[in-house]
Amino acid sequence: MSGITYDYMEQYIKGLIPEHSGMLKEMEDYAKENNVPIVQKEVAKFIELMVNNKRPCKILELGTAIGYSAILMSMSAGNNCKVTTIERDENMIEIAGRNINKYGFSDKINILKGDCLEVLEKINDEYDIIFMDAGKGHYNHFLPHCLRILKNDGMIIADNVLFRGMVASRELLQRRKITIVKRMKSYLEMISNDEKLMTSIIPMGDGIAVTTKKMG
Numbered sequence: 001m002s003g004i005t006y007d008y009m010e011q012y013i014k015g016l017i018p019e020h021s022g023m024l025k026e027m028e029d030y031a032k033e034n035n036v037p038i039v040q041k042e043v044a045k046f047i048e049l050m051v052n053n054k055r056p057c058k059i060l061e062l063g064t065a066i067g068y069s070a071i072l073m074s075m076s077a078g079n080n081c082k083v084t085t086i087e088r089d090e091n092m093i094e095i096a097g098r099n100i101n102k103y104g105f106s107d108k109i110n111i112l113k114g115d116c117l118e119v120l121e122k123i124n125d126e127y128d129i130i131f132m133d134a135g136k137g138h139y140n141h142f143l144p145h146c147l148r149i150l151k152n153d154g155m156i157i158a159d160n161v162l163f164r165g166m167v168a169s170r171e172l173l174q175r176r177k178i179t180i181v182k183r184m185k186s187y188l189e190m191i192s193n194d195e196k197l198m199t200s201i202i203p204m205g206d207g208i209a210v211t212t213k214k215m216g
């Protein structure tokens with residue numbers, strides 16, 4: 001029970017998406033066996049669609065884990081795109097690095113080691129797409145930096161924004177998650193109420209928010 005959509009709907013939509021084979025399947029199996037959270041199937045498809053449509057030159061990801069979504073985005077973006085991805089967990093960095101080399105993405109994907117906020121503060125490049133998938137309790141803190149380095153026609157895709165339904169329902173809210181939920185609500189309010197931004201929140205997977213800068 002995701003707390004976001006009906007289970008039967010989720011299963012139906014997942015069932016329509018063809019299974020991956022090769023490297024993506026290998027990484028999906030690894031993630032499942034080792035309890036590593038990676039993007040859900042329908043979210044992966046949504047991201048593939050957005051990336052393929054936008055044809056970005058530069059993507060920034062917050063939260064590499066084993067490198068699954070970084071590789072997925074790199075594949076969807078084509079040859080002219082560089083993906084930069086931030087991760088603080090040494091073990092994940094090692095596994096992602098191994099996958100990126102093994103599957104032939106070392107010239108397309110670069111891992112920046114460290115805490116997202118600290119790394120973000122130092123970044124001055126501009127990005128076409130920023131995929132937020134780390135530190136759910138800090139999206140509101142990441143946002144000003146992401147907006148600073150987002151191209152004018154760029155897009156922020158944030159995953160897990162409905163956080164198992166807890167942001168929308170007091171009944172689903174677990175006491176120990178109150179701080180994360182408060183901060184996530186703050187993120188959603190920031191991206192929804194800023195007149196310079198345009199946001200759509202999609203109840204898919206664990207909730208996705210897509211934000212762009214309004215064109216003048």
Ligand SMILES: C[S@@+](CC[C@H](N)C(=O)[O-])C[C@H]1O[C@@H](n2cnc3c(N)ncnc32)[C@H](O)[C@@H]1O
Pocket residue numbers: 037038039062063064065066067068069070086087088089092114115116117133134135136138
């Ligand atoms: C949900 S996983 C990322 C999954 C990945 N995007 C994928 O779909 O293949 C989140 C990752 O972010 C990392 N992480 C969490 N908070 C972080 C932070 N503040 N700075 C850097 N990495 C962080 C975790 O170690 C974890 O590997």
